[in-house]
Amino acid sequence: MEYNELKNTSAIWIPEIPKHWDLIKVRHLFKESSIKGFPNEPLLVASQKHGVVNKDVYGQRTMEATKDFHNLKLVEKGDFVISLRSFQGGIEYAHQRGIISPAYTILKELKPINKRYFKHLFKSKPFISLMTLCVKGIRDGQNIDFPTFKGEFLPVPPIEEQEAIGAYLDKKTKKIKEFIKKKKRLIELLEEEKRGIVNIAISRGDNPNVKLIDTGIEWLGKVPSHWSVKKIKYITTLIADGTHQTPVYTENGYPFLRITDINGDKINWDEVRYISEKEHKSLTKTRKGRKGDILLSKNGTIGKVIEVTWDEEFSFFVSLCLIRFKKSILPKYFSYFFKSDIVFDQLNEGSKTTSVTNLHLEKIKELRIAYPEITEQEKICKYLDIECGKVDVAISKAKLEIEKANEYQESLITQVVTGQLKVPTLKQENVLS
Template sequence: MIEGLKPYAEYKESGLPWLGRCPSHWSVRRTKILFHERVQKGFPNEPLLAATQTKGVIKKDDYGTRTVTAQKDLHLLKLVEVGDYVISLRSFQGGIEVAHCRGIISPAYTVLKPSQSATSGYYSHFFKAKPFIDSLSLFVTGIREGQNIDYERMSRAEMPLPCEDEQAAIVRFLDYANRKIDGFIRAKRKLIGLLNEQKQAIIQRAVTRGLDPDAPLKPSGISWLGDIPAHWEAKRVKQTTRILRGKFSHRPRNDPSFYDGKYPFIQTGAVARAGKFIASYKQTLNEKGLSVSKLFPSGTLVMTIAANIGDVAILTFEACFPDSIVGFVPAGKLDRDYLYFVFLCMKDELLREAPVNTQGNLSIERIGTMWIPLPPLLEQEQITKYIETETIPLNTAITRTEREIALMQEYRTRLTADIVTGKLDVREAAARLPDLPTDPAGEPFTDEVLGYTDVLDEIEPEES
């Protein structure tokens, strides 16, 4: 598909440090010529929108978002029309996202209305180019999560503008390339799903039936558990472990004065991405932040009880957590790693226990009253060792496949940047490409399985 792609014959200096040289026949225009800021508010009856990395800007109902804006604040949200672009500092990783429906969105976003010369779809790809995304840091105001795009400053900056025919060629080529890349990633994600199903089957069998296939069984009286070995017990979580609630009593949680100290701060997304162990962190609290939070000891088993409910991991260093995470310190008759595997099997049960409301938070009280199987301590340790041994080849295959996906995503990022900034000429290649069918749903074709987290503004819901 990319064989034979070459640079353009002639280049010129663009005058933009992040862009460098661009094709000599390309124009460079100020942002305000290409995009106008849309600042309309007062449309409380329009649907709420969410910015996603895989589907652009869509209705929150379609996405299944976990937060709801208070009715009284709806008139403060910004209007977004189909074809507009939205951006906030939280979306830098994904670039600027295009809107596929009309609605309203948080005032933290900057909404850009394209002019006629910017409606071809070229900028949907251009806004994904890492050099451009990095340049957005020049146009922000505020500190940390409180930052927003300053449109007045951004409007004076310049962007490349290929001619319309060339924009169309770039869009055609990248749409085709992305379709192929999406197919590759989808197949790899499907493989990972199958491997995880095999892992789950091994874990489920071991923690509910033990390692002896001939052991006599008895009814556990627990719906999700079924029969268990006759010599096992079934106990409530609160009878076997001490439960520690995370804490962050200040609102808003993203107040920058609490951050950039020496205390690691872990939120729900980090737990979801961690695997078994949390081995790194991106945020830290200072002494002021520690005063409104709680420090968990290394080795604590933690679980998310809001946002992505029921994800579990083990902490490998001291860290603070918000109140959307709880920690477990098992008593002497419960092995921590065995409890970790039990919780993995209880994910569906944990979700069922979460109340059906706008946030679906799972309370400590509900977790504490839930039942778990409890073999003798030595048998728990044997079960843990068995699971870890049996799942080694599956974990290896999953890690290898995830790396293949990451490499393909890196390739996509580099290819997109090289093409939309004029480093590669795709005009002839695009003309030779076959037509591809459109999405049956009639929506832009994107891969819903790209990445682990779809919502760009990854902010946990505030709790009352």
């Protein structure tokens, strides 16, 4: 439902608001608070996703601003906090009392407001566009210049309408978040299903009645009796590191591939950087890739595998390695092998941790792979292409639904907090429900 009458404003980021709304400068709505000297209060962090929360329960590594807790600013529950990332994600709402970095700006209201309305307004897309105009400095993590920001205008509905908007958006966004949570769980289950399909095919083939023999290897167990089990180093002709040097990028030249250029089983060529011919030649004297080679990510995010399907020469960073197999192994078969639990069971063998973030060449060479003859590898790959393809379709559908839900939420918040869409009053909401 739309408002009956709108009026133009002098604010660039919000050209129209309902006629009965006010447009008020930040300085008349909020004041800066800089209370210090409370070292025993809980240490808080500002998160774009979670708001201002306790550092101990945040669940991610964060940087402590200082060890002198006397200099940290006091935050009360319900305060708003301008963080070093507010120009990217808006102003954060404080969910509890505590102390926070002196680099942040604490805002307290000067007049009665409904904080739920402003919590949504401060995370809306148009408001974030306003914040980008209020930054100072050029370093990563730019500060919002508060003297500039407090001269900007904010849309302010009547307090009853603020309450209605806050309650309406809380209810709607809760439902959207629950929907997204379910879809993310579905994706996790689908990924598990796909991994299970790959695990069985890579260790058993596609014949459920095949004769199995015990390999004597705990993490591998039984494999078809006619399969071979060998270390990677015995079935390859080349396993090479990428360069440790960060080259000078050019507009054109030879592709310089990094982990971030791999998207699924493809290279995202739109994001690829290039280097000069001279630098390329100096980097690839012993590492020239060719069709059929495999690029494997081995640092940071390990396990990304891509087959070289193009003719153009390229260089690659140390986070990737190049593997060239003998004719006994299909590159695609190896790609599926590396998506199986067989690989990660080997990598984690004897380790107290459950994840590996760096994979050295010597470790890669020692990995064991179970495999049949080429014709059966082709058959297994075709089977996996079909079965994994079905699961991938379902995953893509779920991801698209999440994307559309996020877009809907962003659009809904924008329309409601800027007065483009009218919501029922709390009395109307109670009658309708």
